Every structure is written in C-alpha cells, then in structure tokens.
Amino acid sequence: MSSKAGGKLKPLKQPKADKKEYDEDDLAKLQKKKEEEKALKELKAKAAQKGAFGGSGLKKSGKK
Numbered sequence: 001m002s003s004k005a006g007g008k009l010k011p012l013k014q015p016k017a018d019k020k021e022y023d024e025d026d027l028a029k030l031q032k033k034k035e036e037e038k039a040l041k042e043l044k045a046k047a048a049q050k051g052a053f054g055g056s057g058l059k060k061s062g063k064k
Contacts, residue, residue, distance in 0.1 A: 022030070
C-alpha cells in the first residue's frame, strides 16, 4: 500500500458561483438587514460600556 492510499481524500473544487442578480425588492431587504445589524451592534457597544446589570451578580443562598 502506498502512503497516499490512507487518510482523507481532498474534496473536489467547486466551480465558482455566478454573481446573483438582485431586483429592487431584494436590494431593499438587504439594505434593511444591514441597517438593523448596524443598530444592534451600536446597542451592544452601548450596553458594554455601562457594565453588568445590578452590580452584585447572582446571589447565592447560605443553604447547601
């Protein structure tokens, strides 16, 4: 047995996908999605600056 016979075989390369053609509805949806992601990212950054909620974290009971 040769050394190349064992192990994983490499997958064949897939042909490159053609560029998709978008109509106005698709472009509007993509634009709206980008704006929502940008707004969400800004909110996350703002929340990260304020720190943890409550300050003390989880409260544990004395019982075991």
